[in-house]
Amino acid sequence: MVEQFAFTVDVKSVANKQIPCHPEQKMLDAFLRRGEWIPNSCNQGTCGTCKVKVLSGTVAHPPTPDSVLSYQEQEEGFVLTCQSVPTSDVVIAVPAADKPSSTGHLLRDMTATVLQMQTTATDTLTISVGIDEPLEFSAGQYVELAIPGTNDVRQYSMANPPSQSNVLEFHIRRQPGGLATDAWIFDSLTAGDAINLTGPWGDFVYDDDDDETGMILLAGGTGLAPLKSIALHALTVNPQREIHLYHGVRRSADLYDVEFWESLARNYSGVRYVPCVSREHWSGRTGYVGDAMLADFDSCRNYSGYLCGPPAMVDAGVKAFKRKRMSARRIRREKYTPAPALINA
Ligand code: FES
Structure with a gap:
């Protein structure tokens, strides 16, 4: 497999690092899997937290609304790392930002087993899942659940403290017509099922x-x-x-x-x-x-x-x-x- 590389410069938290990035891999994903922090939050292209400036090289990304990145920022070469895939070696600069004191956990893929599903309020489930290898995360972070049979994911924050790293608790509210909730979680998901997760994500953490x-x-x-x-x-x-x-x-x-x-x-x-x-x-x-x-x-x-x-x-x-x-x-x-x-x- 040919690897493409994103090179980073001029950032106090990830200065002069070279991060290998596989074809089709988003830059943010590549950074977090190496334990290299870049400001990030939604991983959906809606908050603008993960913006960086491309200094050289090319990246592919979907259109970005100017409510997320201003027209001027886009003209200046800013892109969202959670949406951008390198199409050549690239050099980027990350705007200075305060790094939360408790991030830097390795992003990874996991398979979990549903242990318990409990209706806790109107259209609300509390779900516990077990994972074999403990997940290191900071209180406040979330994981992405892969929706079976699709390329879509949904994001759910851990409700358990980081010390309870083998059993994760999620609170899930039904969204009428939702691909994840109506068509899967509330419809057919049951204890004993396996689900695929990626995480941890996000900068909303206990400081x-x-x-x-x-x-x-x-x-x-x-x-x-x-x-x-x-x-x-x-x-x-x-x-x-x-x-x-x-x-x-x-x-x-x-x-x-x-x-x-x-x-x-x-x-x-x-x-x-x-x-x-x-x-x-x-x-x-x-x-x-x-x-x-x-x-x-x-x-x-x-x-x-x-x-x-x-x-x-x-x-x-x-x-x-x-x-x-x-x-x-x-x-x-x-x-x-x-x-x-x-x-x-
Ligand atoms: S736009 Fe929110 S993390 Fe990328």
Whole structure:
């Protein structure tokens, strides 16, 4: 097999490295399989985090919307490494970015066995899968599940902490008409089935630099999954850690893991659990998670914030944190890609 090579320059985290890249292999995939970090998040060409500048050589890539890479950036030679395949030896420069302190795990392919599938809320499953070789990952990262019979994948964050590396937990919400959920996971997947995974992916991770601060976690729907991993990991590091978890859903029937969080709050004095329902009145907090947080805190100056969920929820939550003076460098976020973009029915 003829290998093509992408050469990197001018990056503090991956300076002057030569990374072999197989034909048809995306540059980001090649980097992460070698344990070389490049900023990345969605691996779908929608966030722009993985952009690099091609200094010489050629790459093939699908059209990039200017909402992701501006027209000027594209003119200047910027491409998305998660979408670009080298068609010659290339030299790239990666924009300087702060490397999360806890990334750098080798990306790899795995086969897992479904151990348990449990309906935990309306149209929501919690699935546990076992893998033979432990997966090294950072709390907050995700894997891609290959949809059988297709070339498509779907992304699900680990809800388990990294210390539990042989059994992975995923929270999966049904997407009506979804190729992965309606046509596979909710339809025919069952305990004992084998599934193929690739991971870990993503820069939305627990940051060791924040070990001393209190944490405020804002989750929307199954955005709870990576925040569960982050909270459990943080408590492993420091059982006294102050953690406020706000979980937002539309209706009370959409809430899940309630007993788990209530029990965590009973057993760890620093943990506080606040479920929020936005579309119906019920016995608990009503409204959006960002508004609930705003009402509860006079200042977020000494806290770090983690948000995961639909884009509107994350954007509103970030604004709320900033209103309460949380430092921008302590805000970490992951937006779920809107479902219609993922459906190939
Ligand atoms: S656009 Fe490449 S990681 Fe998001």
